[in-house]
Structures are given as structure tokens and as C-alpha cells.
Amino acid sequence: MLRLRATSLARDLPWIDCGDPWAVLVSEVMLQQTQVDRVVGPWRNFLDHYPTPRALAAAPLDEVLRAWAGLGYHRRARNLWRCAQEITERHDGDVPSDLDELRALSGVGPYTAAAVASFAFEKRVAVLDTNVGRVLARCVTNRRLTGPEATQLAHALLPRRDVARFNQAMLDLGATFCRARPRCATCPLARVCAWRRAGGEDPAPFSAGVSRAQPRFVGSRRQLRGQVLAALREGPATEATLRVAVDEGLRPDLSSVLDDLARDGLARVARGRWRLAEG
DSSP: OOOOOHHHHHHOOOOTTTOEEEEEEHHHHTTSSSSGTTHHHHHHHHHHHOOSSHHHHOOOOOHHHHTTTTTOOOOHHHHHHHHHHHHHHSSSSSSOOSHHHHHTTTOOOOOHHHHHHHHHHHHSOOOHHHHHHHHIIIIOOOOOOOHHHHHHHHHHHHOOOOHHHHHHHHHHHHHHHHSSHHHHHHHHGGGOHHHHOOSSSSOTSTTTTOOOOOOOOOOOOHHHHHHHHHHHHHHHHHHHHHHHOOOOOGGGGHHHHHHHHTOEEEEEOOTTEEEEOOO
């Protein structure tokens, strides 16, 4: 059994032990592909606007996209908006605790469903993400793990009690110490870490649960999408106006990115003027 002292590892994050399943779900959606330090402020702001699924479900999408400012990956905002509508319609406004029901919600994948089930409802389910994947590959096995192996091992390590605290400790361990560039010298599990004791090639980068490095952001279509949506938050604009608003080096892709945003249901055009989608 891997023993972790959760209190010594815990990061001071406002959604931990907050007691509100909706707040936990919002945090987990925001944390998808976004660093923790970029989420805390927007999370508080979003919940001030939409403290319940019903509140979000009743809002127009363009308003939701404005409240999402600063987080990027705006499809998550649209999916969360749809998710709130599904919770309102199917579950009378209450976030479900059942894993299958969570998985059936828009934008909720295996990790998010497990995280909400564990942290909001104390379900005995393992939470496996990039951080935990590195801990399993390095500290526990010192070998690359397949998807089924990582999932099975993560579940086998769960304690009988305080599962949510254990899951959070594993996440905090990976985020604080067992990082892509590990901080082995100060890691509280250094003495029992299989990789540190045996050495060899780092098994984490190619193990299941460990994501690959994201493509460069500067100069990317992701950057252009963000700049376009930021401009549209200020109000409707023609393509010519948007062309001036975005970085010069990104302008050749503007037309195709606008088409992408329309297909994604994030923006629309009428009479030559682009604006945020209203739902």
C-alpha cells in the first residue's frame, strides 16, 4: 500500500472540501488542459455568475463565453453550458453522483467523472490523470504502463477510507514533486520510489495517463481563436475589423478559424458581422 500523508501534500485550492458538487464539477472542467494557477480566479468569478446548474442553463451562450474569459479552450464553456442544461432537465438541477450518469453529460470524460464522484460524493473510485500517471510509472512500478494497467493499479492502491483525500494527495504529489522534471530531492516518497532506487530511463513520458507536451501556443490557431473570441466579447465585428484586432502573423488563418468557431457553435455571422453565439 502506498502511504501518503495528505495534509503535508495538500495544495490550498478553494474547491477542495468545498462541499458543493456543482463547484467541484466546474473546477474539474476548467482544469482540463489548464494550469491550476490560471483557474482559481475564473472559477470564483464563474460561480459568482452561475452558482447552480439551473443558473448556467438559463444563461445565453454569449454571456457564458464572456464569463469564461482568460481560460481558453472555449469548447469547454459550451460543453459546460450544455451539461448544466442536461443536469437541469435529467436530474432536477442536482449533479448526479453515479459514474455512468456523470459520463453521459456533455464534456464529462472518464477522468472528470471519476474526480467529481470522488471529490464531491466520496465514491471509491481512482482518479487517474497526468500527475497520477507519473507517480504510478515512476514511484510504484518503474516501468511504462498501458492504459488498463494504470487504471487497475490506481484502483488497487485506494485505501479503505478517506479515498478522496488519497486521490487528492496523489494529484498533489504529481503536481508538486513528480512533475515532468521531477523534484526527487525533496519528494516525500523519495525513499520508496522504485525509479529513484533502481534508476534507468524515465518510464513516465510514455505511460498511460501521462499526456504529451502540448503544441506551441504562440503563433498557433489556438492563439488566434482566443484573440478572435476576445475581440467578439467586446461586441460584433466584421472580418476586416477582426483582421486588425489579431496579431499580424496570425491573419492568414483568420477566415478558416472563423469557420471553425462557427462549426463549434461559438460564433456566428449575420449580414457580414461576426458575434458570439447566443445558443
